[in-house]
Amino acid sequence: MSIELAHVVVRQEGEDEYVVGDPASGNFVVVPEVGARLVELFVAGRSAEEAAAQLQQETGEEIDAADFLEVLREAGITRAPEESHHWSVSRISARWVRPLFGRTAWILYGACLAVTLVMFVIEPSLRPTYEDTFIFPDIVLSLLVTNVVVIALTFLHETWHAFAGAAVGVPSRLRLERRGIFPVLETDLSGLWALPPAKRYGPFLAGMAIDSVVLFFAVAPRYAWSRGWIDLSPMLIRILAMVVLSQVAKLAFQTLAYLRTDMYLVMSTATGCENLHQVTRLSLKRLVRRLTPAEQNVLDTAHDRDLRVSRWYRLLYLTGLIWMVWFAIHFLLPSAKVTFGWAFGVLLQAPPFSLYWFEGLVLLGFTSLNVFLPLGVAIRNRRRAAA
């Protein structure tokens, strides 16, 4: 049985005094160094027996990890075990996936990105445009194929996160979440926080690394084709252009740190923060609304570094929120309006139950899903929090 402690924050207070707590509930206990190490091992996915055995090996002393776990349970710091199911992909043996994240692999990932950027500079027509979505004249068929490809590549991105986590012994979970107005798939690698910072960067950057490889293999053939070096099917060229659009959008999204993307995780690790986003959000919220006792507790127990970094991070956070509203007004809503317009136009004017009429119906479904999915996730999360 796995132990759900990924949400826990461990902070050193004195020489042999550590605070172990849940920032969301405000529950905490003070434990000695050996207790903090046990929490690290639990977070990294070890069972009570495994953690006790490892710690005994490290310290030479006999440890009652089960008793310690009971203390954490009584203090309200552990969560229900049914919430801690790990993604089977992340259970792969470390020795199988370690070569994917060695020095040579990272050089290749970096080279793929660099060469792609050079090709974009030399041949601007390789850069994506929104038209690349329409690989077929039939809009519904284009949306179907594009969505399938985008979802498959998103799973690949998340799989690489999971593999990189597995390579350092950290299992993960896959879940549907939202970032502001954007629905996202997310690999929860919270167990990484038990590892030294230097070991966390690889798993955080792994998704973008494989995105860069896919991007390179979508751009390079088109570059060679546009120069007349190779002949490829025109249909394949259009599919590759659609893949480029998808990958560039994905990589660009990851740079939006204020949406807690991969780059946010890199930044918060590099700055030594523990709970930067929440501390920033709450410190801004208290300017306009009263905080709940639990929220106030998060701020009261926040680490100095989080408070210090949040002073400038809040500018990025606020800019990002404003940008997101602007993006919704100028891109999302107009495109939804056009697509809804198309769909309703077909439904009202095409012969009922004809092929065109069903096309309109599918288009309506697709657009509704894209527009309302983030809302659905928000409602689900609110219900879960209330429960």
Added chain:
Amino acid sequence: MKKRTGLVVGILVTTLSVLTMSSFAFGVLLGQFSDRKALACNEVPGTPQPFEGDRHLAYQNAPHDAYRTTPPTSGPHSPRVVIPGIYRSPIPPELQVHILEHGHVLLQYAEGTSPADIDRLERIGRRHPRDVIVAPYPNLPTPVALTAWQRLDKLDAIDNDRIEDFVTKVAGRYNHQWRNGATDCVTP
């Protein structure tokens, strides 16, 4: 050292965030600054064609008035979309007009064009992958035709220079509206 690394990464990530956001927010604006002024009517290749409307049909095969030119250069058109590239099957006229509405150029060839000539035309399309659609057109009255929104040029033979001239000077003059001071050149 650790503090310095954090600062450098923080600046880098913040810069990337701002760059991504501004590329959306200011990209359109910067694009407008870089646009060239449109050519005068007497410098534009091809012949101007009268406006036949720009209405979207409700669905692909919805009935509409016949087009006045072959191939068409404006008029009611399909809601479906064809993007620039090489096509080996004919593109229905209703879809052709939608392509032209997006500012692209259609390079079409008649039935019986030799494979070598098709290859020459497709290579031109490959050099302009964002502007040109190359496709066969079985009922074309001339061997090759170039169309853009309200613009037509019929060729009796493949003329690379003339095609290149049309593509580079006409593509983008119209994209849902006349751009950068361009006009339809029909009305004086």
